Amino acid sequence: MKQFFITGTDTEVGKTHISCLLLKFIQNYGHRALGFKPIAAGAEEAFGQWVNDDALSLLESSNVNVPYNTVNPFVFAEPIAPHIAAKNTGKTITLASLSASYRAIKATDADYLLTEGAGGWALPINDTDYLYDWVKAENLPVILVVGLKLGCLNHALLTQAHMQQLGINCVGWIANHIDNTMLEQQANIASLKERLTMPLLAIAPYADEQAKLQVHDVLLDALKLR
Numbered sequence: 001m002k003q004f005f006i007t008g009t010d011t012e013v014g015k016t017h018i019s020c021l022l023l024k025f026i027q028n029y030g031h032r033a034l035g036f037k038p039i040a041a042g043a044e045e046a047f048g049q050w051v052n053d054d055a056l057s058l059l060e061s062s063n064v065n066v067p068y069n070t071v072n073p074f075v076f077a078e079p080i081a082p083h084i085a086a087k088n089t090g091k092t093i094t095l096a097s098l099s100a101s102y103r104a105i106k107a108t109d110a111d112y113l114l115t116e117g118a119g120g121w122a123l124p125i126n127d128t129d130y131l132y133d134w135v136k137a138e139n140l141p142v143i144l145v146v147g148l149k150l151g152c153l154n155h156a157l158l159t160q161a162h163m164q165q166l167g168i169n170c171v172g173w174i175a176n177h178i179d180n181t182m183l184e185q186q187a188n189i190a191s192l193k194e195r196l197t198m199p200l201l202a203i204a205p206y207a208d209e210q211a212k213l214q215v216h217d218v219l220l221d222a223l224k225l226r
């Protein structure tokens, strides 16, 4: 099973959007692809349980059928920082519980498992640990989604610097056009290409969910599709 962790330069930068496009892209190569959203904050009650839109989108874009709770083991009603939501509801997210949930979803027959983070790279999960501690413990290769907006240079460069400090294998970044009013979009992509040491894997246009990724050949290598 090939496994990747999808992080982003911030919350609301398109991690779910890109993860869903990647799941479909991988399926076009004849593989079984499944999404995992270990921690989600912001949910509504449906079918007698709390469900989160990201997890539902990932599930819809997957071609492996698994129960909701397997895709999203930690779900909180309030759209707030998950460690605060956990504290408010008397729950604790631990590295061990994340890994136990991960073992459960890895027991499926998926060829590809894409895990979407929550928020940006440095997401607290409890008083002491961060989601990146889990990514490191699981030794997951990472794909960084850069939401193109003013401020993304700082976010992308700091994220890269921290990943390098931790010895994380970031296989590449994806430029996601989330703000069609942004000035100098191409110059910003060029600035990132000059400064990020990992390859640009794809560019996602500003568009609805049917949008196609502009795929660079390196994406196939990064995803081990060839």
Ligand SMILES: Nc1ncnc2c1ncn2[C@@H]1O[C@H](COP(=O)(O)OP(=O)(O)OP(=O)(O)O)[C@@H](O)[C@H]1O
Pocket (backbone or CB within 6 Å): 008, 010, 011, 012, 013, 014, 015, 016, 017, 018, 054, 117, 118, 119, 120, 176, 177, 178, 204, 205, 206, 207, 208, 211
């Ligand atoms: N390429 C795009 N073009 C237009 N809208 C986009 C694009 N990518 C994302 N969006 C929109 O931006 C919003 C945030 O995207 P998305 O939910 O994928 O972000 P996220 O990083 O997964 O957020 P979260 O931190 O909540 O998980 C959504 O409304 C989504 O539809």
Ligand SMILES: C[C@H](N)[C@H](N)CCCCCC(=O)O
Pocket (backbone or CB within 6 Å): 011, 012, 040, 041, 042, 078, 079, 080, 081, 082, 118, 119, 120, 122, 123
């Ligand atoms: C609710 C939101 N959409 C995400 N699911 C959670 C974002 C957490 C951000 C934490 C932070 O860095 O401040």
Ligand SMILES: [Mg+2]
Pocket (backbone or CB within 6 Å): 014, 015, 016, 017, 054, 116
């Ligand atoms: Mg999301």
